[in-house]
Amino acid sequence: MPPKKKEKAKKKTELSKTGEPAFRICARFLKAYEQACAQASCILAPAVKMALKQAIEDEKFLTKIVLEPAIVNSADDPRVLLEPMLTAVRKERYNYIKALYIWEVPLTNEEITSLALLLEKSIYDIKTLEMIDNMIEVYGMRRLSQALPASPSILSLALDFNEFGDDGCKYLCDGLYGNKTLLSLSLNYCGLSARSSGCLGRIIAHTAVRDVFLDGNDFGCAGTEKLIIALVDKAETEIREKKILEEQKLAAEEAARLAEEKAKSQRFEMGAATPIPPAEPESKEKKKKKKGKKKGKKAPPEPPEPGAWLRKLHLADNGIDAYEQGFDDLQLASCVKALRRLIASSECLQELDLEDNLIGDMGGAELLEAMTQRKESNGLPNIKLRTTHRMQGDTLKQLIKLGAGAIKKKKKGKGKKKK
Known part of the structure; x- marks a missing residue:
């Protein structure tokens, strides 16, 4: 008999908390995005449209959104805008986005305000936010920074190629002061000078930020x-503290060794050296209990101090x-x-x-x-x-x-x- 053909593995459909399949939610999100773009007389971001169709086919939630400009033939052609995508997110309450990348799409102050309002909603769990080369100015930076205290989920923030300068950086640092979750901050080519070094230094020293990217600015030697x-x-x-602890540890080990040698010599001199009873072997029942223990699920790592x-x-x-x-x-x-x-x-x-x-x-x-x-x-x-x-x-x-x-x-x- 000819060998049986292997059956294709069935797709594992992702479900929402209410049990609704992911492909339906993504299909509604895509439809809402298309309608919002039609009302705003703009075009869909090609990468977002393609990713949503792929998510529907794979029956999974789209968690990464990349908003990039589309290729146009003239300046009069419709372009990609941020607001229609945010409108669709709010309309469908699409709270599955973990990473939002907005690359080379010019943003107005109104669009930045709209994004800030979205970030301030606790239902949206965005962990990575990249806004690169969006022509963000001081006012936009001020409004965005006001949303940061209400957005504790953000772990990585990149604002490269937005020349908001030292004034915009000050607003950003005010918004990040006391933050306990942000781990990565990127401000490459943002028009910063030595004036920004003080507030950035405080953020680096008093928050959980551990990766800082500041290429292409003008901090100079003093900054x-x-x-x-x-x-x-x-x-x-x-x-210094590490070396002191090592010295104390070595001293304690040396003191313990000398005390043990002294005790041995005293027992030998008195002729009262008592043999140390052998340790009882571990019973088979205890060994079986240890083997029978199942490893539980690892708890998620706590944020760094x-x-x-x-x-x-x-x-x-x-x-x-x-x-x-x-x-x-x-x-x-x-x-x-x-x-x-x-x-x-x-x-x-x-x-x-x-x-x-x-x-x-x-x-x-x-x-x-x-x-x-x-x-x-x-x-x-x-x-x-x-x-x-x-x-x-x-x-x-x-x-x-x-x-x-x-x-x-x-x-x-x-x-x-x-x-």
């Missing part, structure tokens, strides 16, 4: 030093050089010294990107000493370090050798030259 000083102080304090626990810091192309204000070698030396202290003592640091900053041979030598001290003196794991190639070749080779590999950069969004 960079101010940004990381709280991290440096925390890291050095931890190293707020504090200066920075894991990734990207500061490429930030004017960290001696030309910040004329020619100031002392300012550069002070900044590089702070970076050296951070590298040498921060146990949680994993990545540091200093590409396109002219720190020169002096800065390269300081970084090399920091990497060596980190590994040999403090016993900390290597970090991924990216720096300028404009230094002595031997120094650069040693830095690469001591590093923990290459730093992966985001693919979305291309670098823009600062004005």
Whole structure:
């Protein structure tokens, strides 16, 4: 008899809490989105339309929405807008979105306000929010930041290529102050200067944020030093406390060893050494009980404690050089010294990107000493370090050798030259 053909595995239909299948909910959401776009005289975002149709076919909820502009032939052609998609989300109460990406779609203040109102609703559990190159200005940043205290679900926030400047950054920091859930913050090419370093430094030091991306801004030497000083102080304090604890542990072990040797010698001298009774073997019944225990489900990891626990810091192309204000070698030396202290003592640091900053041979030598001290003196794991190639070749080779590999950069969004 010919072998039987394997039956195709049946699709596992996802259901809502009320038992309604996912494909029906996604179909209604798509219809509502089409109607909202028709009323607004705009077109559907191609990626959203395609993803919704695929979700309907797969009988699963669409959890990732990518809003990108469509290819148009002229400026008069209808374009992609954010408001119709938000209208459909509100109409169908579609609360299955976990990641919202809005890339290169210009946003008005009204649309940003509409998005902020959506984020303030507790039923929407958006964990990743990326708003890249949307022409967000200070007012839009102010309104968006007001929604952040009411949006505790957001774990990752990216606002790259929106030049809202230092004033917009201040509003953002006000909205994030006291936040206990945000883990990643990206503000690449946002027109920030040393004025923003103080408020960003406080956010980094007093929230759970552990990955910070600030490429393409203009912090300079003074701003960079101010940004990381709280991290440096925390890291050095931890190293000192760690060494004290290790010394206390060794002292306690040595004291216990000496006390045991003294007790043995006393028993031997008195001739009263008593044999230590052998430990009772574990019964078979106890062993069976242990084997019979089933492992329960792992509880979800708790959010990290707020504090200066920075894991990734990207500061490429930030004017960290001696030309910040004329020619100031002392300012550069002070900044590089702070970076050296951070590298040498921060146990949680994993990545540091200093590409396109002219720190020169002096800065390269300081970084090399920091990497060596980190590994040999403090016993900390290597970090991924990216720096300028404009230094002595031997120094650069040693830095690469001591590093923990290459730093992966985001693919979305291309670098823009600062004005």
